[in-house]
Amino acid sequence: MVKKITQKLYIALMFIFLYAPIAVLIVLSFNKSKSRAKWGGFTLQWYKELFANQQIMNALYTTLVLALVSALVATIIGTAASIAMNSMRRSPRTIMMGITNIPMLNADIVTGISLMLIFVAINYTLGFTSVLIAHITFNIPYVILSVMPKLKQTNKSTYEAALDLGASHMYAFRTVILPDIFPGIMSGFLLAFTMSLDDFIITHFTKGPGVNTLSTKIYTEVRKGIKPEMYALSTLLFVSVLTLLILINRTPSEEKINKRLKKKAVQKESNSKFRIFKPAIILIVIAALIVGSFAGMKTTSGKNTLNVYNWGEYIDPEVITMFEKETGIDVVYDEFEMNEEMYSKVETGAVKYDVVCPSDYTIQRMIEADLLAELNYDNIPNIKYIGKDYLQSAEAFDPGNKYAIPYCWGTVGILYNKTMVDEPIDSWSAIFDEKYKNNILMINSVRDAMGIALKYLGYSLNSTDRDELEEATNLLKEQKPLVQSYVVDQVRDKMIGNNAAIGIIYSGEAIYTRRENPDLEYVVPKEGSNIWIDGWVIPKNSENKENAEKFINFLCRPDIALLNFDYITYSTPNTAARDLIEDEDIRNSTIAFPDSATISNCETFKYLGDAMTAYYDDKWREVLSQ
Known part of the structure; x- marks a missing residue:
């Protein structure tokens, strides 16, 4: 009896471990809220948007x-x-x-x-x-x-x-x-x-x-x-596979089997006449699929095309459609997840992109490697809408603004739950405080994490002094027992769901999280932080430079910059677009648009060379492996 119960319990646990994640995914596909940590009510919205995406x-x-x-x-x-x-x-x-x-x-x-x-x-x-x-x-x-x-x-x-x-x-x-x-x-x-x-x-x-x-x-x-649409797609795929398996594994009755055998016997003779056509039919189907697949792909070369390489979910899809309609240029859009991934593709020349959107220190690295073409500002008159302060900040990695046009920017700061901390936070010291043990979400990024430690210690986040870096490494090692987990994008859902008191986050993400959970507050610590700028550049091997400059000019148009700001929630350097923001709270938000004092206390990351980059990586591995 006990043995049978144990066997059934084991099987039940096995199925729970196998299908619990799928069950969660299915539930999320009907969740009105975009956050995984918050139930916003039942909806079929994501299934509708799936087929429209x-x-x-x-x-x-x-x-x-x-x-x-x-x-x-x-x-x-x-x-x-x-x-x-x-x-x-x-x-x-x-x-x-x-x-x-x-x-x-x-x-x-x-x-x-x-x-x-x-x-x-x-x-x-x-x-x-x-x-x-x-x-x-x-x-x-x-x-x-x-x-x-x-x-x-x-x-x-x-x-x-x-x-x-x-x-x-x-x-x-x-x-x-x-x-x-x-x-x-x-x-x-x-x-x-x-x-x-x-x-x-x-x-x-x-x-x-x-x-x-x-x-x-x-x-x-x-x-x-x-995207929640992915949950909907995954649910449909799972249900489709499950249905097919059920149908395939259904055991027909003996009567049905006999009927099928008789039917097959009657049809066998007539079907044999057409057996010769079966290989031809298969070949036609294969050819149709191949031709159809090529027909569905946009060409990646030609004077009337533009190959764009951008971060994932970093532009409003409607903007691309509008650009294609207004200019007649076909946009072939591709996405990357890390600067290093993008850099390697541009450097090798495996793919010839016309316009790319790297981060500040990567732009500097690309300039030093002679991978970028100088911009012709005669083709980018809408540069006048980019704030002078942002162009001046961009000169830290692009002297003279010869190669890059700022696209989005933001800060790195602390997101904290006002109901879970003793008092308002204004210093990096909070993430090193033992009273918040197991309630701290640390960012899983070598430059950001090391930069935070360096700023807290009073050093530059671009420090190349090995003694200073050793001190920062030791500080992060001491912090590790206090950290609940090292995350990047997961910090949003964890903070929205009240799973931690403090998290390191990018300012654009902070705007979204505060909409979902009003108890959350964002601050750039008084010791200073990183102010990052992503910008559009044109690789030297671009085959459609004029089209690329048309695209950059289009993105600098105030109404287009506003569409992108509303879609991705990261701050825009386009001052005219900011004036068009209807929501006064957002337009005057110190998260999206911090004051000059906060900005002046921040630094942009610089490319430190391959040797120093490797040294930073070694120090970060020391922290994580401890």
Whole structure:
């Protein structure tokens, strides 16, 4: 009795661990609030917006087409390769099987980077075709390893007997061998389809502008948080798969089975007449999918195009549509999640972007590496709407404002819950105070974390003095037992849900969190902090520089800058756009637009060189590994 109860309890716990996260996701897809920590009531809004969201639907379309086409092609190639290998002698076959296993034993990142380097070496422009080729290459070993066991089980005598009776090699293969190995072919196809559908690494390293799968789309949204529409999409996918599994695993009654057998027997003779057309139909379907996939992709080259590379969720999609309508220029839009990721792509020239939006210290790094083209201000007259103070601040990393136009800016500060702290906070000392142990959310970013410690100690956040950096490292080590967790975007939901008293956050995120939870307050500590500026730049290898300058000029237009401010909530350097803000509380907000005294007490990050960057990384690893 006890044994049975234990078994049932074990199974129940197993299912809870497996499906509890999915259940949470399904609930969130009906949550009216965008925050994961707050229930705002039941809604179907996210399902409606899902089908209206062109970026997500394009990513879904690309994912399905890529998985289906790559799996079909990989299955054909893999099956042919398996037949060839099976006919080899033992030693060559063993060697070939060993080679087949290498990509499967290697980490995906090795395969992804290797494929990217091959494309770069042969000067092949990254795009949908490069991803398709990479997925096919990645999938072939899975097909081979599924088909080979079935080939070994095949009776060669039957095949040879068919040949002796006058059958052609193709007919004998189609009628004798193919039925025996078909289960292996289907297993290989389904495995290849699943691996392609779920892949992120291979796609990430081989995709070009405008190519996004669901995995890469979700990855680029991490900086701003995953959209609720993604919860709705995931729910629909889960329900679809569950429904298919139920239908497939339904056991028909004996009467239904007999009826189906009789029906098949009647149709067998008539269907045999059309058997010759089946391969042609399959080829037509594959060709249609490939042609359709290319038709759905915007071209990445040409005088009437613009390749944009921006942070995830960092522009109002309507702005891109408006720009395309007004100028007739097709925008191919791509997103990145880290400055380092963007820098490596621009540096290698694997993809030629026309306009990019890096952060301040990365802009300096790109200038020093001679990767950027100087701007022609005759083509950017709307620069007059960018505040002089912001242009002056940008000179810290772009002397003379030759290469960059400020786009968004903000500060790094403390978000605290007024009901969970003893008194208003105005100093970094709060995050090092033992009374808030396990109630502190520290930012998981080397420059931000080290910068906070350096400012608290009275040093520059761009310090290169190793003694000062050692002191900052020790301070962060002492703080670690007080920290609940090291986070970036997760701080929003945790603070909204009252899961911590204090969190480090970017000012733009603070505006959103205070809307969701009025008990939250944001402050830039009196010791000073980081004031960051993201700006638009044009890489030297841009093929459409004039279009890029038109785009930058368009974004500097006050009404367009206002649309972007409302969408992303990060502060705009466009003073004319600020005057257009209707909400007086937002227009005069000290979070979105801090006073000059606060700004003058802040610093922008500077690029410190590869050696010092590596040193910072080493110090941060010391803190996290303690």
